[in-house]
Amino acid sequence: MALVISAAHPADPFSYTRPALPRRAMALLTPVPVLIAFLLLLVVLPGRAHSFTQGELYREAKAATVLIVGVNDESNALSFGSGVFISEEGLVLTNAHVVEHSTRLFVYIHNESVDPSATVVAIDTDLDVAALRIHTSDPVPFLPLAAETPDEGTPAIAVGYPRVPDVLQMGLTLHASVIPMTISGAAMGRSRTAGLLIPFVQTVGLVNAGSSGGPLVHGETGEIAGLVVHTVPYLEQVKNAGGERLGSVMMRAGMSYSLPVSRLRDWLQKNDIPFSTKQIRAVSPAPRALPTRAFIATAHLLHLMAAVLHQDRDLLDLAIHHYESALQLEPDRPDVLRNLGLAFAAKGDMDRARTTYERAFALAPGDPVLLRNMGELRDRLRDPEGAADLYRAALRHDACLVSASLGLGTVLQAQGHREEARQVLRRAAACASSSSDAVYHVGLALEQQGLGQDALQMWEEFLGQAPSPAAVNERPILDKIRQRVAQLHVQLRLPDREPDGVQTPALP
Structure with missing residues (x-):
């Protein structure tokens, strides 16, 4: 299961620049005679093509496994789960329950980079599977899907990010964990929401919360044999030295269940999601950085x-x-x-x-996000003139940095420069933005300035261009935009309502 942490207070956003993803795939240019000899060798020794040393298996599997962190901005909750790349184009397979309640998703890749704008391309809450896409122009490391579920007794490994908050609070850096497993058989169970009969792969090995969505990897071929879904928890009584019962503690039984690769392949094909059955592997390990x-x-x-x-x-x-x-x-x-x-x-x-x-x-000196942050600090230090100058500098370097426009508009309004504040927000509204959250908050700021018609026009144009169906993590904010659009249609039709009368609560 995914690990969830929540709070009762709103989140404060911050910025992070995602470094380029490492290039892992290689193109091999091989002379024709050598290639023919190699193919003949594969015919004679078919098992050698997929043989792994244990170190290679662990490195390949960890490189293709990602940490997925979901943020729910409505309930101020965090969820932690795992996922696995299934193609070099950046497609990630995970559990639906890892991502379904999140309004923002962050994918941490190889413990070195983060994509703060991953999108859900398909989700099945009943089967408990979801596919995500990260944004990258470079190939990423991935694992191929096995043709069939391995036999009983086959060694396997489960790869993921269990108990991440506990690990980080020990002062350690982010890292994936590999759990040796043994496939012990198959079991029938129920699907997550409809209760339909579906097969699961049973494995023996200790898997903890946070491993959900990570791959079950064939221990000999390095292929994906399943997707970890369930562990088996139980309550153990705790007693003192005198044998008196003090309470209970949640334990893990050392058994887990995964969706079999056959179900994963069927679901991917049904949703026209490409995946690989062949892996391009580097000849030698990358140098340690x-x-x-x-x-x-x-x-x-x-x-x-x-x-x-x-x-x-x-x-x-x-x-x-x-x-x-x-x-x-x-x-x-x-x-x-x-x-x-x-x-x-x-x-x-x-x-x-x-x-x-x-x-x-x-x-x-030309980093617009840094200038915006410096403007926010000046505003907190009660230096509105300095804050306004820094916000303007940020916008000179990036005219569509919405957070800087919102900050400048707030400062100008507080100084009584209402018309200038309106112009700043109108320019922000004219920017082509891919962020529904930014569009929503610019609209709210326009309403606060009495520019309800501008907000309505911007929101309707954005909704008209939004893809259908929308990604699952985009739906809550799109629903909020639709609600405001409906409310504005009613408010702007009132005959006794002045243009400046459209008001909304202050921005969070």
Whole structure:
């Protein structure tokens, strides 16, 4: 099952620049005679084509397994699960319950990079399967799907990210875990919502919460044999030295169940989702890099968790520790300095935030996100003129940075410059934005300025261009836009309503 953490307070967004994904696939240019000899060898020795050493198996499987973090902005909850790349184009297979209640998805790749805008391309809540797409121009490491479910007694491994919050709070960097398993047979069970009879693969081995959606990998071929869905929990009584019962603790029984590869292949084909049955493997392992990216990815995740959980100070301290560890290895990283400054600001340490931002500015004076963050800090320090100047500088470098437009509009309105604030928001509304969340909040800001007609026009144009059906994680915010559109149609038709009369609550 997925691991879920929630809070009762709104999340504060922050920014992270995703580094380019590593190129793992290789094109092999082989002379024809050598190629023929190699193919003949495969005919004579068919098993050698898929043989793995245990180290190769673990490395390949971990490289193709991702951590999926879902954020529900309505309930301020976090969910953690695993997934696996099934093609080099960035398609990820996971469980539906990992992603179905999330309004934002973050996919952490090889513990080194993060895609903050992954989209759900297909989902089946009954079978408990979902397919995601990350945004990349480079090939990613992936695992092929096996032709059939392995026989009983076949060794396997389960790969995933179990108990991630507990691991991170120990001060460790983000990393995948590999659990040796044995396929012990098949069992019939019920589908998740309709209760239909479906087969499961039973395995023996200890799997914990957070492994949901990770691959069950054939221990000899490295192919996907199934998708981990269930573990078997039970309550164990806890007693003191005198034998008195103190309570119960949740334990894991060492048994788990996976969706078989045959069901996965059928579902992918039914939904016209391409997948690979052949894997392109590197001839030699990639050279080991400095752990800078691991520190950055870990800090980003901790920072995200802190933001959703109302700026939890312990999580912020851990994020700061990992940002500083990355800077010890690469001190001239403006993106790391920018996020470190943001973490200091979230803790209320304004002096350290300011000096850290200044270090980043000296390295990247044209970074619009950094300028926006500096503007936010100036606003919190009650320097509206300085904040407005920094917001304007950010917009000169990126005219469609919506968060900077919203910040500048708020400052200008507070200063009494209402017409200028309206023009800033109108320009933001004219930007072609792929973010439904940004469109929603620009519309709310336009309504606050009495520009209900502008908000209505922007929202209707956006809804007209939105894909149908929408990705599951986009549906809640699109529903909110539709609700505001319906309300505005009623409000703007009232004969005694002045143009400035359309009001909404303050932005969160």
